[in-house]
Amino acid sequence: MTRAPLPFRQVDVFPGSPRGGNPVAVVLDAEGVDDGTMRSFARWTNLSETTFVLPPTDPGADYRLRIFTPSAELPFAGHPTLGSAHAWAEHTGSAEDRLVQQCGVGLVGLRRTDDGWALAAPPLIRSGPATEDEVASIAAGLGLPPTEIVAAEWVDNGPGWVVAVLRDAEAVLAVDTDLAAMAVPTGVVGPHAAGGPADFEVRAFVPDLGVDEDPVTGSLNAGIGTWFFGSGRASGSYTVRQGTRIGANGLVRVSDEPDGVWVAGATTTVLSGTVAL
Known part of the structure; x- marks a missing residue:
């Protein structure tokens, strides 16, 4: 039986300038789409992530989300969460300022901002400093001597992140990875000088x-924020630029608030229509 075309949005998330963020493909009203079709469409879009919006099974959620990279399904990812909230609200006509998404890590809170959406960082599945052997492995993947890593920490909230702090943003931008040696999803972060384009520069691999370098990454920035605020490396709020080396211009806002760490960014629909699956 041929399925009727489904509503579709492609949303730019975290853009610091028009089309400067990370696009996510969002298939709406996706109940009945089988796993194989989801995976094949995610391979076809070849974006960092493609999502499928489904009816929730938890009464506390507004919708349920499945998230696919070109090669795997993720329990949680940040820019797909913001982009899918934007697409779902636009598609349904919802004017609610708060939403709850159900996904593989449970329920994720969202709220509207002036230019898009913000998500509440989910709890870390794995945290704590990387061991000496892990730091050596991280350094190998980043193509660096271990002595250039100021600190390294597990900040896994679903995708498996470990992150290395470098001395400054210039060192982050200079990283030339050895992807074959990279054992786990790896982030790298370093501070900009005062008056720079953001407070920190971030890259994600x-x-x-199936994503060599991600243009802009909500889950990694949520994990970094949880670590930085919890350890005193940052306080209040800060901004992140990401994607510079691959031609993107991402801008992420991270804040420590009484109800948790929030990650915010602009969201803009670039493509709207239907998709035949």
Whole structure:
């Protein structure tokens, strides 16, 4: 039986300038789409992530989300969460300022901002400093001597993140990875000088999931924020630029608030229509 075309949006998430963010493909009203079709469409879009919006099974959620990279399904990812909230609200006509998404890590809170959406960082599945052997492995994947890593920490909230702090943003931008040596999804972060384009520069590498370098990454920035605020490396709020080396211009806002760490960014529909699956 041929399925009727489904509503579709492609949303730019975290753009610091028009089309400067990370696009996510969002298939709406996706109940009945089988796993194989979801995976093949995610391979076809070849974006960092493609999502499918489904009716929730938890009464506390507004919708349920499945998230696919070109090669795997994720329990949680940040820019797909913001982009899918934007697409779902636009598609349904919802004017609610708060939403709850159900996904593989449970329920994720969202709220509207002036230019898009913000998500509440989910709890870390794995945290704590990387061991000496892990730091050596992280350094190998980043193509660096271990002595250039100021600190390294597990900040896994679903995708498996470990993150290395470098001395400054210039060192982050200079990283030339050895992706074959990269054992886990790896982030790298360093501070900009005062008056720079943002407070921090971030890069994210996930070759095992079919994404060599992610343009802008909500889950990684949520994990970094949880670590930085919890350890005193940052306080209040800060901004992140990401995607510079691959031609993107991402801008992420991270804040420590009484109800948790929030990650915010602009969201803009670029493509709207239907998709035949």
